[in-house]
Amino acid sequence: MFEFRILAQDPDTGARAGEFVTPHGTVPTPLFMPCATQGTVKTLTPVHLEEIGAQMILANAYHLGLRPGADRVAQMGGLHRFMSWPKPILTDSGGYQIFSMADLRTISEGGVLFKSHLDGREIFLTPERCIEMENQIGADVIMPLDECAPFPTEKAPARAAMERTIGWAARCKAAHRREDQALFGIVQGATYPDLRRECADRLAALDFPGHSIGGLSVGEGLDLMVEMTGRTVERLPPAKPRYLMGVGRPEDIVACVAQGVDLFDCVLPTRCGRNGLAFTTRGRVKVRNTAHRADERPLDPSCDCLACRRFSRAYLRHLFQAGEMLGLTLLSLHNLRYYMRLMAEMRRAILERRFREFRKDFTEVRTMSDE
Amino acid sequence: MFEFRILAQDPDTGARAGEFVTPHGTVPTPLFMPCATQGTVKTLTPVHLEEIGAQMILANAYHLGLRPGADRVAQMGGLHRFMSWPKPILTDSGGYQIFSMADLRTISEGGVLFKSHLDGREIFLTPERCIEMENQIGADVIMPLDECAPFPTEKAPARAAMERTIGWAARCKAAHRREDQALFGIVQGATYPDLRRECADRLAALDFPGHSIGGLSVGEGLDLMVEMTGRTVERLPPAKPRYLMGVGRPEDIVACVAQGVDLFDCVLPTRCGRNGLAFTTRGRVKVRNTAHRADERPLDPSCDCLACRRFSRAYLRHLFQAGEMLGLTLLSLHNLRYYMRLMAEMRRAILERRFREFRKDFTEVRTMSDE
Numbered sequence: 001m002f003e004f005r006i007l008a009q010d011p012d013t014g015a016r017a018g019e020f021v022t023p024h025g026t027v028p029t030p031l032f033m034p035c036a037t038q039g040t041v042k043t044l045t046p047v048h049l050e051e052i053g054a055q056m057i058l059a060n061a062y063h064l065g066l067r068p069g070a071d072r073v074a075q076m077g078g079l080h081r082f083m084s085w086p087k088p089i090l091t092d093s094g095g096y097q098i099f100s101m102a103d104l105r106t107i108s109e110g111g112v113l114f115k116s117h118l119d120g121r122e123i124f125l126t127p128e129r130c131i132e133m134e135n136q137i138g139a140d141v142i143m144p145l146d147e148c149a150p151f152p153t154e155k156a157p158a159r160a161a162m163e164r165t166i167g168w169a170a171r172c173k174a175a176h177r178r179e180d181q182a183l184f185g186i187v188q189g190a191t192y193p194d195l196r197r198e199c200a201d202r203l204a205a206l207d208f209p210g211h212s213i214g215g216l217s218v219g220e221g222l223d224l225m226v227e228m229t230g231r232t233v234e235r236l237p238p239a240k241p242r243y244l245m246g247v248g249r250p251e252d253i254v255a256c257v258a259q260g261v262d263l264f265d266c267v268l269p270t271r272c273g274r275n276g277l278a279f280t281t282r283g284r285v286k287v288r289n290t291a292h293r294a295d296e297r298p299l300d301p302s303c304d305c306l307a308c309r310r311f312s313r314a315y316l317r318h319l320f321q322a323g324e325m326l327g328l329t330l331l332s333l334h335n336l337r338y339y340m341r342l343m344a345e346m347r348r349a350i351l352e353r354r355f356r357e358f359r360k361d362f363t364e365v366r367t368m369s370d371e
Numbered sequence: 372m373f374e375f376r377i378l379a380q381d382p383d384t385g386a387r388a389g390e391f392v393t394p395h396g397t398v399p400t401p402l403f404m405p406c407a408t409q410g411t412v413k414t415l416t417p418v419h420l421e422e423i424g425a426q427m428i429l430a431n432a433y434h435l436g437l438r439p440g441a442d443r444v445a446q447m448g449g450l451h452r453f454m455s456w457p458k459p460i461l462t463d464s465g466g467y468q469i470f471s472m473a474d475l476r477t478i479s480e481g482g483v484l485f486k487s488h489l490d491g492r493e494i495f496l497t498p499e500r501c502i503e504m505e506n507q508i509g510a511d512v513i514m515p516l517d518e519c520a521p522f523p524t525e526k527a528p529a530r531a532a533m534e535r536t537i538g539w540a541a542r543c544k545a546a547h548r549r550e551d552q553a554l555f556g557i558v559q560g561a562t563y564p565d566l567r568r569e570c571a572d573r574l575a576a577l578d579f580p581g582h583s584i585g586g587l588s589v590g591e592g593l594d595l596m597v598e599m600t601g602r603t604v605e606r607l608p609p610a611k612p613r614y615l616m617g618v619g620r621p622e623d624i625v626a627c628v629a630q631g632v633d634l635f636d637c638v639l640p641t642r643c644g645r646n647g648l649a650f651t652t653r654g655r656v657k658v659r660n661t662a663h664r665a666d667e668r669p670l671d672p673s674c675d676c677l678a679c680r681r682f683s684r685a686y687l688r689h690l691f692q693a694g695e696m697l698g699l700t701l702l703s704l705h706n707l708r709y710y711m712r713l714m715a716e717m718r719r720a721i722l723e724r725r726f727r728e729f730r731k732d733f734t735e736v737r738t739m740s741d742e
Contacts (some may be wrong), residue, residue, distance in 0.1 A: 024580055039686075045677060068664065068689045075665055076685050084681040293439070293458065294446055307418060309645045310455040314447050315410075322409045326416065333432045 002182045002209055004029075004241045004262075010355040014233060014260030017350035020056075020241050021141040022088040023180045024080060027055040028347055029241065029262040032253065032339045033090060035270060038063050039073075039083045041336070042270050043329040046084050052305060053344070055087060061142075062094020062133050067117050070133035075362075078138030090265070091139040093130045095146040095186075096214070107147065109167065127171040141243075142229040144172035144214060145368040146186040151219040154264040159341065162199050165214075170206060184210040184243060191220050193231045200235035210241040213261070217247045226255045241302050250279060250342055254362055257346055269339050273331035276320045279338040281365065285313070287331065287332035292317045305337035306330065373514075373553045373580055375400075375633075376614045381726040382566060385631030386602060388721035391612050392512040393459040394551045398426040399718055400612065400633040403624065403710045406641060409434050410444075410454045412707070413641050414700040419453050423676060423708040424715070432505050432513075433465020437487050441504035443493040449509030460637070464501050466517040466557075467585070467617065478518065480535065487536040498542040499594060506549050512614075514583060515543035517557040522590040529561035533570050536585075541577060545710060555581040555614060562591050564602045571606035581612040584632070588618045596624045604631040610742035621650060621713055625733055628717055629726070640710050644702035647691045650709040652736065656684070658702065663688045676700065 003021040010016065018029045034041045034049065037060045049057070064073055076082045079089055096269055102114035111126035111256065127145045134142040145168045147161040165188040176183045185203035189195030203211060211234050216225045229244060236242055243263035244256050253264050269279065278285040280300035287290075295313035297322075307316065307330035319327030350357035374392040381387065389400045405412045405420065406678055408431045412420055420428070435444055447453045469476065472484035482497035498516045505513040516539045518532040536559040547554045556574035560566030574582060584603050587596045600615060607613055614634035615627050624635050640650065649656040651671035656663075656672075666684035678687065678701035690698030720729035 038689075038695055040690060040693075040695050043696045043700070045700065047677065048682065067693055068685070072665060072685070076667065076683060082683070082686050082689075084686075092609065178693070294443060296447065306418065310417065310449060314439070314443070314452050315455075318409075318453075319411060322411075322438055324409055324411045325409045325414045328696065329414070329416065329700070352627045 001180055003208070004239065006239070008351045008353070009352070010258075010350050011026055012356050013040045013258040014230070015257050015346075015349045015350050015355050016260060017260070018241075018262060020262070022056070022182070024086060024088040024140050025055075028344075030253075030343055030347060030350075031055055031263055032264040032343045033058040033263065034336050034339075035265055035267045036083065036085070036089075037267070038067070038180075041332075042274065043325070043332045044336075046304075046331055049085070051338075052333060053340045054336065056090060056140070057085060057087070057313060058090045058092060059083075059137070059139060060094055060097060061091045061130065061137055062097040064091075064117050064137055065133045067095070070136040074136035074138065080138065088141070089139040089300075090136050090141040090243075090263075091137055091143065092245070093143040093145045095136065095143070096148045098125065099148045099150075107164070109154055109164065111145070112147075123232075127168040128175040131172050131175040131177075131183070135181065138178075139181065141182045141184060141210070142176075143184060144169045144186060146188060146214055148188065148215045148218070149190045151191065153190045155192055155195075155231070158192055158195055160191070162188045162195050166199060166202050169203060169208075173208070182209045184208055184212045186212040186214040186245070187236070188215045189228075189231050189232075190215060191228055193228070196228055196232045197235050198371060200232050204235065204237055208240070210243065211236045212243040212245050214245045216244065217252065217266075222252060222255065225252065226259060229256050229261060230259045250339070253342070254346065255358060258359065269335035270332045273333075273335040274328045276327070276331065278331055279335050282364070286326070287313065288317050288320050291315070299334055300338070303334065303337060303341070305334045307334040372551055375581070375610065377610070379724070381629075381721050382724070383727050385601070385628040386629050386717075386721050386726050387523045387631060387633070388718045389612075389633060391633070393427070393553070394572070395457060395459040395511050397424075398459055399715075401624075401628045401714055401718060401721075402426055402634055403714045404634065405707050405710075406459075406636055406638045407454065407456070408638070409438070410450060412695070412703075413645065414703045416709075419677075419700075419704055420707075424702060424711045425707065427461060427511070427634075428456060428458070429463060430454075430462045430508070430510060431465055431468060432462045432501065432508055435462075435508055436465070436504045437489050441507040445507035445712040450468055450725050451509065452713040457679035459512070460510040461512040461614075461634075462505050462508055462514065463616070464505065464514040464516045466514070467519045469496065470519050470521075478535070480538065482516070483518075488725040498683060499546040500541040502543045502546040502548075502554070506547070507554065509549075510552065512553045512555060512581070513547075514555060515540045515557060517559060517585055519559065519586045520561045522562065524561045526563055526566075529563055529566055532561070533559045533566050537570060537573050540579075544577060544579070553580045555579055555583045557583040557585040557616070558603050558607070559586045560599075560603075561586060562599055564599070567599055567603045568606050571603050575606065575608055579611070582607045582612065583614045583616050585616045587615065588623065593623060593626065596623065597630060599709070600627050600632060601630045621710070622733075624713070625717065625730060631732065641703045644704075644706040645699045647698070647702065649702055650706050652709075654736070655707065658684065658687050658698070660688070671706055671709070674705065674708060674712070676705045678705040
């Protein structure tokens with residue numbers, strides 16, 4: 001029901017282009033997954049997502065479990081049907097959210113006790129309960145409960161979190177019931193190369209169908225993030241897909257594709273879009289900038305999204321100045337389209353054995369000053 | 372450049388079906404115009420509007436004049452191009468907004484002095500300046516500056532407002548420069564039939580290409596609103612289009628089509644949509660209602676809009692509960708589609724000489740209890 005095919009491997013780096021087969025369709029890799037945390041990619045309809053070429057999207061079991069409830073999603077036919085998204089979905093377990101959003105938690109070997117960020121309700125979440133919820137929600141790819149250490153973290157607590165993550169991953173695997181859902185293992189280990197290596201080795205031994213790299217992009221900076229990703233990837237079985245969680249900026253993604261990562265997700269394109277920041281092939285554009293008040297140009301002349309096909313920067317600026325929600329929609333749409341095109345171009349470059357040139361061109365554009 | 376053709380006249384009422392030819396296309400009447408007050412129908416893209424069959428939309432010269440500025444809209448090629456709406460547009464002058472939103476105004480024969488609701492800037496708006504702005508914005512149909520009396524109003528101030536409105540209408544006509552824009556006359560007169568009649572007669576003598584009925588739906592109630600509309604319509608030249616400003620609920624519109632009104636606008640479908648209230652062929656639906664938490668049905672099984680084609684009430688409720696903007700978009704889209712279909716069905720009924728049956732059926736559904 002799941003298959004990962006590597007179609008091309010860059011000779012100079014770890015970059016690879018492939019296909020990931022899931023019960024809801026085959027997606028090209030490397031792939032960026034837009035975030036539909038609460039069962040909707042913020043401000044966009046599924047038709048918008050289809051138009052920009054979105055393939056697999058990401059939802060969050062912690063958020064959906066609290067509201068509307070995993071059992072409610074199951075009752076409504078599962079998340080694909082509930083949110084009207086017939087293509088693949090991946091759910092994060094919500095480990096990261098629990099450690100970053102929830103209050104008053106105590107972590108034990110058994111699980112994690114926390115108070116909901118919505119109503120303060122106390123919840124004891126175990127690895128088994130986490131998988132039960134993800135089985136109910138019904139995504140194609142699911143994540144185990146993990147413990148994400150903050151940055152920086154001393155080595156002893158980083159090791160403790162890693163040990164707990166491995167123990168919980170084994171329990172999640174034992175509790176997982178659905179063959180039409182692939183449960184990945186999550187590599188933790190903070191910024192300690194030996195912990196990353198050990199975690200990767202021990203998860204590889206558990207024979208998950210794919211691996212996630214968690215706990216990065218939490219403040220450690222681009223260089224350390226890329227290094228830790230590389231150290232992790234080199235210990236993971238090459239034939240299985242690798243998903244770098246919550247990363248990131250376009251430059252982060254290009255650097256980590258070069259390390260051999262296949263799947264990415266990040267709230268950045270939609271969150272920046274809602275804040276009036278656009279990613280373009282010529283650099284970043286702050287839409288509210290006064291300079292755009294009579295600017296007839298589209299955000300990005302080379303972009304084929306609805307925002308760029310039909311609207312000027314002056315109009316988009318007007319929408320933001322006037323507090324009109326359409327501005328948030330159009331910039332979210334544009335930014336995701338930028339990410340989709342970036343991934344597609346990168347994949348083509350790998351397939352055509354010219355990833356080195358692609359990176360060089362990309363880096364040159366990145367060093368241009370933003371508008 | 373403008374033409375109004377009446378294709379059918381209901382034998383029992385004043386209802387008529389026609390076509391209104393404008394420089395940006397011919398629209399069917401009776402017609403409902405979605406409100407794009409600030410140059411965008413809130414939460415929707417032009418593609419959404421095209422999909423639901425929107426024809427002519429309404430923008431507001433007061434709002435656009437304050438932000439981004441009428442000269443800026445002109446500089447950007449006019450409103451059609453600025454907002455990417457190639458079909459007809461009507462601009463209200465903003466008389467109503469000045470009398471309902473702006474602060475510290477003084478009204479004189481010359482014009483109206485008010486403070487902007489955005490930044491408190493003091494502005495003296497004359498009929499001539501109003502037309503200059505509407506000429507810059509470039510809508511197909513434009514409104515003169517008028518004085519809208521509140522409800523209730525004593526007769527003397529109602530007459531004074533009416534006299535000022537007529538005087539300003541004549542000055543607007545004299546100031547109007549563009550042949551590709553039709554300037555309508557606005558009938559005021561509060562709820563005094565003799566004032567309404569006098570105003571209609573005196574405006575008819577000024578030979579505007581169409582007439583608006585202003586100052587209604589301000590608290591006077593359905594019956595009085597319909598009566599005043601009827602008293603006004605009976606004095607207006609039948610060959611010219613009639614536009615009832617800011618009205619209203621589906622039942623108001625059906626009643627006023629029967630009085631011979633051709634054009635309508637109202638923020639209700641979009642505003643209600645953003646508040647979680649849906650109009651359906653079976654009554655109104657409060658989407659946040661707990662009853663819908665596991666409701667697999669669409670909002671309206673007979674509706675063909677995106678919200679009804681792809682989503683359950685349970686999902687729409689989830690979006691509102693979770694504070695997701697997509698809910699506002701989907702309900703705005705649905706409500707406008709409901710209005711578009713209502714108008715199309717009414718027009719077909721008039722053309723097929725069965726408007727009486729249409730009204731009877733509509734009234735029976737209206738008296739059903741809402742969900």
